[in-house]
Amino acid sequence: MLPESQARLLRLLARFPDELVEAWDVPRELSLPGLSESLGLVRSALHEPLKALEEQGLIQTRNAHVIGGGNRKRSVVHLTPKGRQQASTLVTTAGHSMEVETTDGLHGRENETAQLMSALSEGAAILTGMPGIGKTALIKSLCPPKRYVAMDASMDAQTLVAKWLEIDDPPLDLQTQIEMLSESYTIAVDELQEVHPRHQAGVHALLQGLIDSKVSVIIGVRAPSPFEHHPRWNGAITLSGLDAEASHKLLGNVVDFDTAQGVCEALAGHPLALHLWAPSDTLPEASDAVQSFVEETVLSRLENAGRDDLDSLSAEPRPVKATNIEDLDINHLDEAALLRWPSGLVEVQHLVRNVRRVAWEEPEKIHLKAVERWSKIDDAEARWFEAYHRLMAGEDPTEFIVENQTSILAESAAGATLLEDALHLLPDAHQLRTMAARLALDRAEFSIAESYLSQLDEPNHRLLARLYRSQGNISAANDAERMARASTSRAEAAQIHLSRVAALLDDRLPDEIGALDEVEKDLSKTRIGELEDQQKRSAIVLIAILKHKIAILRRDAKTAAEVRNDLLELAGGEDPLTERLEHMELLLLSEQDSPKRLKAESAMRRLVGRTTETLQRVSLGLSLIQSQARTNPPGALTTLENLQSLPLPMDLPAGRRLDALMWYWRGELEPEKRHVFWREAAQRFRRAECPRAAGSLTEKLHKSL
16 A cells, blocks of 8 residues: 555546646646645655655656746656556545645634634635734635636726626725625635735725625734724734644655654744755744744755846736746745745745845846836837846836836826825835826725825816816816917817817716706807818817707707718718618617617617727617617626727727717616616716716616615
8 A cells, every 4th residue: 555645646646637648838836836835734744754755656757838838848747557546445445535635724723713614704804914924824825716816916996806706897885795795705815915906995985895894804914914903803913823633744754753843843833944944954043033044044045147037026016927937936935935826926925035135235136137028028018027127127117107108007007006106115106197087087096196186296187177077076177278278279179178078978878868958058169261171070080079069958850860971971971880870860869769769779880890999889889778778678787798898998998988878778678787887887987077967867866765
């Protein structure tokens, strides 16, 4: 009969199919670090059982690419046919499950597990402890994998909600977030201390809301916990070191109990330190045993090149793709148990990372090397990392950030943290402060935007107008916009005016006519003659489109047709715009439930299907939904689901308005969740500078409740 140390390895390897023996890429679990993590043993404890299994012909090793581990090959382990046969008998006779034995870090954690489960039965549970003490392993043992999220410095509350709910467009509104999460099973957030100060208030408010709502949520955070003094707890559950018996299990059969007890006492039972320990190591005696052990013993094993690679990876502000650090040799770092692999990304163990960062004498040089490395990578995320390292190297990255803002702000939460860091070090960088204010408005963070705008050297009246409108202060917004027009060229002032008229016409809910008299009055004040020559034609077309919209809202078929014919004459024949306008007339001016309306819906459905430009397609689709909502609600819901898969340009006002309308229609078409979707839609109307629509919807929401 095989010893249990060998049997556990066979049972684990038997989970993976024969096809992987010749595969180009294999799961990380088949590498030595992966086997160690899955079995909850230190690396050195695997050497003897692996050697014995190979000598018996039960396993084979080869070099292969590890999924998510970069392009370099590393040693992996497979069962031989003989080994697979042996494993099947083990499962049958011993009754072991074929599931991975995820006991890493759980030796000796029975009491803490019981405490957490007891807390979760009433709602939330908070787990604290120093880096490497085993919080993550314990949390993962109590939570479904898809409901576990580890935070990093690029993530905000929306990112967290998106991962928990497995959706691409999470709600902005806090109450909506909490309500949608209250239907979940146990959820968990780990590494809460990694959240950037820019996003702490939002993340903490979300978690506090979940706590108060008694949602089953596990919160893992390095002490002190921001929630530990909540009246519902005596305090957070704190993980301390393992006892000698648990430490012996973690170290495996490579040492006897007395040796394990000595190692446990010297390293305070710290699981990560035990993983890093080797029998040849000298044990520390200082009170800061774990940190000194890492610095003086573990890292002393690394050659200079290895230490340089460790420092390079320790300088990264968040986990990275292994393919983006191919210049670094991370295999030896992984073999030495110095790395973590959250969600397929890689980073240095936080304890080790913290020890290295404190020891740096010239961090700027490390960041300069990172700038050079990231500058060679051609993707949007690389520009964010490059900008970060430029800043940390002591450069002024303003020009670089402005030139690459599309890439750097592609992930808005990460972009917001970078701008916050830059402004902390460069408080007079008003160009970046303006960018940060605009991004905060895009993210519906109105109080944060207000703070940025208040610190500018000169008022930005256009952004102030946008802020006031989002806050519902229409009078202040109009005053700010007048000041913006007064401080710019006549051509740009005319353009600002026309854009505002278009936005005002759209500031309404479907089936409302909005402020038509005000729109027509402002439209009559438009001065096309003050525009640049190249702007005049597009302005004439826009004015015609607005007049056509007004005619449809007033159900004036004659005027709508006249405007369309004028555009047809201007275009010199049929064109896509006039075709779209004609479809709108047929759809919205025909009698409900009439054969003409049904025919118009079919025609509009075909037009939506062949329209490629996203804004136009979504706009037409929403008009179709407005009609279908009365004649064919299931069809309207299908149309809406199709539109939701289209990526709207959220940096454009039109994109934000259409986005708000889609949430409105979700509430209209799903009455059982109406209050959730309409509350979110109101927040998105505010972000889209539609205070009238937001107010009207809020009033409807209150009436429906």
